[in-house]
Amino acid sequence: DSGVTQTPKHLITATGQRVTLRCSPRSGDLSVYWYQQSLDQGLQFLIQYYNGEERAKGNILERFSAQQFPDLHSELNLSSLELGDSALYFCASSEGQSFNYGYTFGSGTRLTVV
Amino acid sequence: AQKVTQAQTEISVVEKEDVTLDCVYETRDTTYYLFWYKQPPSGELVFLIRRNSFDEQNEISGRYSWNFQKSTSSFNFTITASQVVDSAVYFCALIKTSGTYKYIFGTGTRLKVLA
DSSP states (O other), X not given: OOSOEEEOSEEEEOTTOOEEEEEEOOTTOOEEEEEEEETTTEEXXXXXXXXXXXXXXXXXXXXXXXXEOTXXXXXXXXXXXXXXXXXXXXXXXXXXXXXXXXXXXXXXXXXXXX | OOEEEOOOSXXXXXXXXXXXXXXXXXXXXXXXXXXXXXXXXXXXOEEEEEEETTOOOXXXXXXXXXXXXXXXXXXEEEESSOOGGGOEXXXXXXXXXXXXXXXXXXXXXEEEEEO
């Protein structure tokens, strides 16, 4: 157990629907990062939050949004889902907001859009 | 533009052999970070190492070592005396934080270590 918890582990939904993925960071970590891994796009960084504030933005689509709550857990909301959104979504956490810290990854949420 | 190239799609070695995974990057920025991640067959991602552009010191961690050379824009990863448990996909990544933020992954190298 890495200490980073992602739920659910698997999710199957239909096109056009909306889903929420959840990530609880390791205890003491203030940053949460979201990544997408798909066959077409490979690994992509989506977004980082630090202590509730958006810190860095990557290739996140406008249909996607994220937030980090006061208890530091984060949610990634994916809406108007398309077949191409099928992917493994990882979150990671780290202690600080810069890139001078190690990262701990969750086991991922596998999203299948049918 | 920023780019990360892992030209080796797949490498197979026999256990106890040494193996080097190549990572070549492109960036015009002077400040950036380079990372290596491991993704074993179980699917989880594991952070291995981070290096910033001002620190060209090579690093060794057990059987793992990393060679960062700015002159050739490379950040290569060597596994000494490979083991079956090293079988995984290894990703190199570049993060540029000045100006427009960019976080780019290579396409990964699949390493198979045969017993």
